[in-house]
Amino acid sequence: MNTTVPAKPSAEILAEAARQHAILSEGTAAIYPEKGVHGKDGLFDKLVTSLMENRPLRIKLGMDPTAPDIHLGHTVALNAMRKFQNLGHKVLPLIGNYTALIGDPSGRNSTRPPLTEEQIMQNAETYKEQIFKIIENDPAKCRLMWNGDWLKELSFADTIKLCAQVSVAQLIAKEDFGNRLANQTPISLHEFLYPLMQGYDSIAMQEREGCDIEFGGTDQTFNCLMGRQLMQARGMEPQIVMTFPLLEGLDGVMKMSKSKANYIGVTENPTDMFGKTMSIPDSLLDRWYSLLTTIPAAERPSHPMEAKKKLAHFITARFHGEAAADEARTAFESRFSKREMPTDMPELKLPLEALTTLTDLVVAANFATSKSEARRLIEQGGVKLNGEQHKDPTAPVKLETPFILQVGKLKLAKITA
Amino acid sequence: MNTTVPAKPSAEILAEAARQHAILSEGTAAIYPEKGVHGKDGLFDKLVTSLMENRPLRIKLGMDPTAPDIHLGHTVALNAMRKFQNLGHKVLPLIGNYTALIGDPSGRNSTRPPLTEEQIMQNAETYKEQIFKIIENDPAKCRLMWNGDWLKELSFADTIKLCAQVSVAQLIAKEDFGNRLANQTPISLHEFLYPLMQGYDSIAMQEREGCDIEFGGTDQTFNCLMGRQLMQARGMEPQIVMTFPLLEGLDGVMKMSKSKANYIGVTENPTDMFGKTMSIPDSLLDRWYSLLTTIPAAERPSHPMEAKKKLAHFITARFHGEAAADEARTAFESRFSKREMPTDMPELKLPLEALTTLTDLVVAANFATSKSEARRLIEQGGVKLNGEQHKDPTAPVKLETPFILQVGKLKLAKITA
Missing domain, CATH: 3.40.50.620 (HUPs)
Structure with a gap:
């Protein structure tokens, strides 16, 4: 030999x-x-x-x-x-x-x-x-x-x-x-x-x-x-x-392990597989993409929520096929909307093309009285887009409409263009 | 079990x-x-x-x-x-x-x-x-x-x-x-x-x-x-x-071992077995008696030379039989006399019954001018009986006659009763 x-x-x-x-x-x-x-x-x-x-x-x-x-x-x-x-x-x-x-x-x-x-x-x-x-x-x-x-x-x-x-x-x-x-x-x-x-x-x-x-x-x-x-x-x-x-497992810190209940089994049903993937912290995205997918870096969405959906879809499709993955995504999105968002939320039509940063968006929605207050709220972690926390006041806002803007526990709006 | x-x-x-x-x-x-x-x-x-x-x-x-x-x-x-x-x-x-x-x-x-x-x-x-x-x-x-x-x-x-x-x-x-x-x-x-x-x-x-x-x-x-x-x-x-x-091996210090050449093999011939046993230091006698023989302590001769002969005879007899052991002893004694003793040595007939210690014997043989000189000679290691050094001036003299008394290199006598 x-x-x-x-x-x-x-x-x-x-x-x-x-x-x-x-x-x-x-x-x-x-x-x-x-x-x-x-x-x-x-x-x-x-x-x-x-x-x-x-x-x-x-x-x-x-x-x-x-x-x-x-x-x-x-x-x-x-x-x-x-x-x-x-x-x-x-x-x-x-x-x-x-x-x-x-x-x-x-x-x-x-x-x-x-x-x-x-x-x-x-x-x-x-x-x-x-x-x-x-x-x-x-x-x-x-x-x-x-x-x-x-x-x-x-x-x-x-x-x-x-x-x-x-x-x-x-x-x-x-x-x-x-x-x-x-x-x-x-x-x-x-x-x-x-x-x-x-x-x-x-x-x-x-x-x-x-x-x-x-x-x-x-x-x-x-x-x-x-x-x-x-x-x-x-x-x-x-x-x-x-x-x-x-x-790393779902918690983002410990090694994925059955004994730590932070795992996704390859035989889990498409709904759980998709949903659990959506629950990982943003900090894990790069690792999971590189270790679990063959998706080239250029094709990864920059927005964490979108990136997670694409990742969850890829993983689910690998073990259950494309159709089941599509279905899991639709189910997740509808559950997500029901669970997280009040039905009586106000709808705001904003000139999104003109708002270059997240700070601008928060001010335009009247959720802060000044740019500096908006910046502070964002940096403190009080601002979410589609349920995802965002901490960079200068980040551009590039989401498909409608999307949900939330500031603190009480200020919510469905944003349309 | x-x-x-x-x-x-x-x-x-x-x-x-x-x-x-x-x-x-x-x-x-x-x-x-x-x-x-x-x-x-x-x-x-x-x-x-x-x-x-x-x-x-x-x-x-x-x-x-x-x-x-x-x-x-x-x-x-x-x-x-x-x-x-x-x-x-x-x-x-x-x-x-x-x-x-x-x-x-x-x-x-x-x-x-x-x-x-x-x-x-x-x-x-x-x-x-x-x-x-x-x-x-x-x-x-x-x-x-x-x-x-x-x-x-x-x-x-x-x-x-x-x-x-x-x-x-x-x-x-x-x-x-x-x-x-x-x-x-x-x-x-x-x-x-x-x-x-x-x-x-x-x-x-x-x-x-x-x-x-x-x-x-x-x-x-x-x-x-x-x-x-x-x-x-x-x-x-x-x-x-x-x-x-x-x-301990023949040297009296190291563990008996083939690699240290301080051993007696059980297949060695009676002459070597007897002779090598005779060469061990007096300090080993107790150990060898207790580890290699079944001779009760009461039956061990007090004189080292005699004790060694009995030990050598026991060991030789165990591996070669009584007759071979007897022969080895005789051969050893004759070799010992030839090698160590001049043939023209004076013969001294002494009243051994009256001499209670080794000091008395040395003085009686005219090998010292006083008891104190005799004691000093003995303590310094200059006195041998049958070729064996004795350092205790008060030791009793209990040897079969004739035996050889030697003081220093030059003073020698065959003692008879």
């Missing part, structure tokens, strides 16, 4: 590798190694090799079949896999069925109970159903693998040999292990074996199907690099590692 | 347990647990159980078949096993053939190269030949076991479960691991697995034959106690641990 990159790839190959690299590296948190042979990073080298040898790259992504519900946080890497597929590469989703069978034998980690074979198969079925909404289930472009296939064959002697490749100091240097030792929070020795198990998966996959790249969240960096190290120790061409940012 | 000790052993049983305990605990470095249920230590409890259930205790002693030469240091624990056999118990020498097959896969420990099956079988044969000079090879009292029988069956899931019972902090607290971490001397992770492997041996032996006690040198305390912990974690009646002092 040792693929030696010939010294001189052609200009065409370098150009094509650069084109793919630009697409595939977008949205990643890091690529290891950072420096490659051909002037960029490890991904660039792998692309060059793939083009020169005229074979697809094979990308590993491990999944733990303990919780069958995939949420949007999981789809970040799946989206990236889909981009590889679109460029002709092959993805290898790996089900960690062996690990799930064992659970956490120390009993300390209650989120890791041992599962039965039946539960694992059921969860895996659910997984497949969910992931194939994002990645293509075409045998030429995808092979589902199971780590029980090789881990059940691993002897104690094999384990000893594997462990001989890794130093205790290296494991203690891993952030969470180091912190727990420092805080005297117990670490069971089997926890030291999990990163090695993940690394051995890469070895076994390299032997069976090829394993050029491993994907993981940024919290998986250590474990993914372990695979690199163990492959090298066997004289194998090591995988490269691509990590992805952890998606 | 859970043996629950009934609350009330009879007075006869307690008395017999106390008798055996006195014999078996002699010469041990430590017994764990130190406090037992029946008022003494763990060994006492095991003896009570054995007597109440009318079954022998089963004693484990692990041996590494990498170096087939057993030296006297190894025989300390074997001697103790023999004492158990003499009282009707059963010993289980365990050959670590699985470990030897693996060696040290990190390649760091050059004393642990992987061995072939043939080498291991050959070494094991040599071991058997050597250990059965000390322990009885009677199937009712001895069963040789091989850890490959169970370790080759150990799955990765079994290993994970085993590791879940042990904390990283516990391993780091082990003295040599802690020191190496502090000194930044690399520890490979597989080294953390060795104590667990040794502990798992006890579990497997408990399931097959019973494992009441594990023997080890004091440097094996951690590993032996690991067996106790792992057995308890499985709900098994845990073994107790008996450790033995590490025998």
Whole structure:
């Protein structure tokens, strides 16, 4: 499996590798190694090799079949896999069925109970159903693998040999292990074996199907690099590692996680999926666009409410189709109007073309007695357009009419041109 | 296998347990647990159980078949096993053939190269030949076991479960691991697995034959106690641990070890075995008597030269028989006379009955002009009897005649009564 990159790839190959690299590296948190042979990073080298040898790259992504519900946080890497597929590469989703069978034998980690074979198969079925909404289930472009296939064959002697490749100091240097030792929070020795198990998966996959790249969240960096190290120790061409940012959940702060109830499951109905996306804070928009959509930056609406609608529509359409997404948007808009807006609100016809800033609008609506009062109200967060807070007094007002202007709790108007 | 000790052993049983305990605990470095249920230590409890259930205790002693030469240091624990056999118990020498097959896969420990099956079988044969000079090879009292029988069956899931019972902090607290971490001397992770492997041996032996006690040198305390912990974690009646002092080698300071060339191999010829024993410093006599012989303290000659001869004779006879030991003594004495003593030495007939101290003897031989000069010469180390230095001026002179008195380099005499 040792693929030696010939010294001189052609200009065409370098150009094509650069084109793919630009697409595939977008949205990643890091690529290891950072420096490659051909002037960029490890991904660039792998692309060059793939083009020169005229074979697809094979990308590993491990999944733990303990919780069958995939949420949007999981789809970040799946989206990236889909981009590889679109460029002709092959993805290898790996089900960690062996690990799930064992659970956490120390009993300390209650989120890791041992599962039965039946539960694992059921969860895996659910997984497949969910992931194939994002990645293509075409045998030429995808092979589902199971780590029980090789881990059940691993002897104690094999384990000893594997462990001989890794130093205790290296494991203690891993952030969470180091912190727990420092805080005297117990670490069971089997926890030291999990990163090695993940690394051995890469070895076994390299032997069976090829394993050029491993994907993981940024919290998986250590474990993914372990695979690199163990492959090298066997004289194998090591995988490269691509990590992805952890998606913040609906609260805008914490990592999206089932246990924190700040997630959107990929099987949620279109109404909830659309509505929950509309509820994210504006500060998350850039992240969600870049991690969850393929919409180019130029096509993102500048107004947060509009940007959220487009995002919510994209996400809903991906899992439920265009028609369901359209319907969810209409339902949301009608619910939004009913819930937020009094029916007896005054209607104001304003010369919008003449009002260049939000300050102008507030004054023109008679919701402030002076420009300076209007500015203060805006800066203090008291002004909303279509229910969205706006804090920049100089922002231009570019909304489709009619729209709702609200100042404080009581001053409301439907603005028409 | 859970043996629950009934609350009330009879007075006869307690008395017999106390008798055996006195014999078996002699010469041990430590017994764990130190406090037992029946008022003494763990060994006492095991003896009570054995007597109440009318079954022998089963004693484990692990041996590494990498170096087939057993030296006297190894025989300390074997001697103790023999004492158990003499009282009707059963010993289980365990050959670590699985470990030897693996060696040290990190390649760091050059004393642990992987061995072939043939080498291991050959070494094991040599071991058997050597250990059965000390322990009885009677199937009712001895069963040789091989850890490959169970370790080759150990799955990765079994290993994970085993590791879940042990904390990283516990391993780091082990003295040599802690020191190496502090000194930044690399520890490979597989080294953390060795104590667990040794502990798992006890579990497997408990399931097959019973494992009441594990023997080890004091440097094996951690590993032996690991067996106790792992057995308890499985709900098994845990073994107790008996450790033995590490025998100092011929130099009197360092632990006897092949690599330090301060050892006596059990296959060495009678002449070398006798001669090397004669060369140990007087300060070692007590240790060697208690760790290597069954000679009661009352029967040890007080004079160091005589004590060494008796010790050398005992050790030689154990491995080569009485006749060979007698011959070795005669050969040694004749060599000793030739080498150390001029043939033209004056012969002095002295009234030994009347000379109560060494000082008296030196004065009577005219080797000092006064008692005080004689005392000074003795205290300065200038006086030898049969070639052995004596520094106590008040020591009684109780040697078989004739013997050699030497003062300084030049004054020599053969003393007769």
